[in-house]
Amino acid sequence: MKILNYILLCMLLAGVSCQDNDPPDDTPIPLNGTTWKLAGSVNAETGILKEFEPTACAECFTLTFNSDHEASGHSIIMDVEIDLLNLDPTKPIQKIYYDEGGYPDGHDFRMAIFWAESFTVTHKELKLYYNNKNNKAEYLLFKRI
Numbered sequence: 001m002k003i004l005n006y007i008l009l010c011m012l013l014a015g016v017s018c019q020d021n022d023p024p025d026d027t028p029i030p031l032n033g034t035t036w037k038l039a040g041s042v043n044a045e046t047g048i049l050k051e052f053e054p055t056a057c058a059e060c061f062t063l064t065f066n067s068d069h070e071a072s073g074h075s076i077i078m079d080v081e082i083d084l085l086n087l088d089p090t091k092p093i094q095k096i097y098y099d100e101g102g103y104p105d106g107h108d109f110r111m112a113i114f115w116a117e118s119f120t121v122t123h124k125e126l127k128l129y130y131n132n133k134n135n136k137a138e139y140l141l142f143k144r145i
Helices: 002-021 104-114
Strands: 035-043 062-065 070-074 079-083 116-121 125-131 137-144
Touching: 035 104, 079 104, 104 116, 104 125, 104 137
Parallel strands: none
Antiparallel strands: 035 062, 035 137, 062 070, 070 079, 116 125, 125 137
16 A cells, blocks of 8 residues: 555656646747748638748748847838837838739738737747738737748
């Protein structure tokens, strides 16, 4: 009986020690120096992902963080900037209506960045939530590269 109790105690302690090594869910994710590539725009209600064209462009639809909240990025031919601590979808529109070489997704990418209202981030994904002009909740889904 003592051996069984000892084994159960060891198993309990092993389980507790494993849980203590896991980072808490609210641990801040450091963004400084990270680069993220757009997977696409996701309809928050349906979960359907829409990829942006051109998909073969390595530099297109990226964000690179130069701090834990400020990033610069690139659509197709235009640069974008975002500050995750100062998201304001009501700010006046500036430099939004430029042609992206015949690709409408470049414009849509810049508009989503511009209209961003909130975000969530894990070690692998960054979700930038925005409300498009059709009042459908959507988010840009980025994967860490």
